[in-house]
Amino acid sequence: MSYLRRLPKFEYLAPRTIGEVCALLAGHADEARLLGGGTDLVLQMRRREIAPRYIIGLKGVTELACVREEAGGSVIIGAMTTIEAIMSSPVIRKRYGILAETAAEIGSPEIRQVATIGGNLAGALPCADFPPALMVLGAKLKLQSQQGERMVPLEDFFLRFERTAARRDELLTEIHLAAPSPFSGGVYLNFHDRHSMDMTTTGVAAFITTDTERRSFRDVKIALGSSAPVPLRAKKAESALRGRDFSEEVLEETASLVCAEADPRDSWRASKAFRLELIKTLTKRAIDGAWKKALASSNGRNA
Amino acid sequence: MKNSLPRTTEPLTHQCGDECSEFSRREGPQSHGSKSVVLGLPVSLRVNGEPYELLIPPWRTLLEVLRENLCLTGTKRSCQEGQCGACTVLLDGKPINSCLYLAVEAQGKEILTIEGLSRSTGGLHPVQKAFVEKGAIQCGFCTPGLVLATVALLDQNPNPSEDEIRKAVVGHLCRCTGYVQIVEAILGAAGEMAVEGRG
Numbered sequence: 001m002s003y004l005r006r007l008p009k010f011e012y013l014a015p016r017t018i019g020e021v022c023a024l025l026a027g028h029a030d031e032a033r034l035l036g037g038g039t040d041l042v043l044q045m046r047r048r049e050i051a052p053r054y055i056i057g058l059k060g061v062t063e064l065a066c067v068r069e070e071a072g073g074s075v076i077i078g079a080m081t082t083i084e085a086i087m088s089s090p091v092i093r094k095r096y097g098i099l100a101e102t103a104a105e106i107g108s109p110e111i112r113q114v115a116t117i118g119g120n121l122a123g124a125l126p127c128a129d130f131p132p133a134l135m136v137l138g139a140k141l142k143l144q145s146q147q148g149e150r151m152v153p154l155e156d157f158f159l160r161f162e163r164t165a166a167r168r169d170e171l172l173t174e175i176h177l178a179a180p181s182p183f184s185g186g187v188y189l190n191f192h193d194r195h196s197m198d199m200t201t202t203g204v205a206a207f208i209t210t211d212t213e214r215r216s217f218r219d220v221k222i223a224l225g226s227s228a229p230v231p232l233r234a235k236k237a238e239s240a241l242r243g244r245d246f247s248e249e250v251l252e253e254t255a256s257l258v259c260a261e262a263d264p265r266d267s268w269r270a271s272k273a274f275r276l277e278l279i280k281t282l283t284k285r286a287i288d289g290a291w292k293k294a295l296a297s298s299n300g301r302n303a
Numbered sequence: 304m305k306n307s308l309p310r311t312t313e314p315l316t317h318q319c320g321d322e323c324s325e326f327s328r329r330e331g332p333q334s335h336g337s338k339s340v341v342l343g344l345p346v347s348l349r350v351n352g353e354p355y356e357l358l359i360p361p362w363r364t365l366l367e368v369l370r371e372n373l374c375l376t377g378t379k380r381s382c383q384e385g386q387c388g389a390c391t392v393l394l395d396g397k398p399i400n401s402c403l404y405l406a407v408e409a410q411g412k413e414i415l416t417i418e419g420l421s422r423s424t425g426g427l428h429p430v431q432k433a434f435v436e437k438g439a440i441q442c443g444f445c446t447p448g449l450v451l452a453t454v455a456l457l458d459q460n461p462n463p464s465e466d467e468i469r470k471a472v473v474g475h476l477c478r479c480t481g482y483v484q485i486v487e488a489i490l491g492a493a494g495e496m497a498v499e500g501r502g
Binding site: 005006007008009010011012014035038039042043046055057059084107108109110111113114195196197 | 391399
């Protein structure tokens, strides 16, 4: 990296509406990059990993920054909603505590002020924290282009490192969350070397719905971050756990099944063996934490 | 008046009105070697209460414009990756890393840098006083960013716990003090400002 590290030159396009963004993407798809908060893209440009000819700035598209409660109890989060806004949104704190807690763990106040949830997803980095937390909530993404719009389940969104199911001309506009079921709770736990300002070595999210007697797992969702080339659901472990009564042995068994589905890599940050140990431990703690939250929830408004 | 004229370090020929939301369609960034190239977008900023009308190339960060165009060098350049917090300024009252923020995206925003913090009173801000008194400054390089982050914290939470303070300044590196004095200074500033507020 050179000492001065100025940004490479580009043309800046400032659309005001989703329609304008889609038109610009249709015209410049191969030469343009979308700029959300910029906390990832500006770094990649400074390092000359990318030097796009056009930057489409999304900060002026105000309709993309929103947290909206729908009539049926579902919630829609706009892609340009900042991490800070998610952390402090009363709707999200009340309905999806797991998201507000995940947001509070990301970066610094300075980063959270500009970084967006859409960027955290669309960057498709394996270490991102929102994908596992949103996957266990069953999030669906709305992708829009001039051809129209489509909904994609988050678990089908990540194809490989930095690659998503969104076409070049498509814009991620909204994240849709269904109303949490009664007697449910979710927890996302991540491990990093430092307390903060560090990439996640491994993250595990669990979302539990108990039966009405509150003894067994009616429904279970488990998702992993930094445990494979893309964030993923541990579906075999989920179905093995469904219907069982809560016990230490069941947690132990599930954690082993989750490890079998993970495919972590060796890196300078952590070896594969260490990551597997982390996945095992974090899985047990996440399920245990989510179980306790589910027991404490009175009406399902406590995810 | 100090700093009231737009100062630029690059030749600027782009002169369209406020309705222009696009940087020259005719000339791509590949052709910036030639002389007739359009180099700036019109941007209006309020920095430390003063209005500025500038023409800014879109690839310039807010940090570069503050330091190089407005000569406000109290905002420091260091890691340029959002890790160290030395470049922190307040944008509409909220702390951001100015090294990661395009200046053109600050259009219409109110920016506060360390130079503007004590302008209204003439003396040091209570947070600055507390940093001096508690020995929270040694080389001083991290201080402008930390002071502004503290101002933003106390604005939101006038009586923070030590844990809340540490979480609020996680994005700031200080290689001299070991952070103990910084946390003490922030606690001290909160106490001092509470007393002032009551008085």
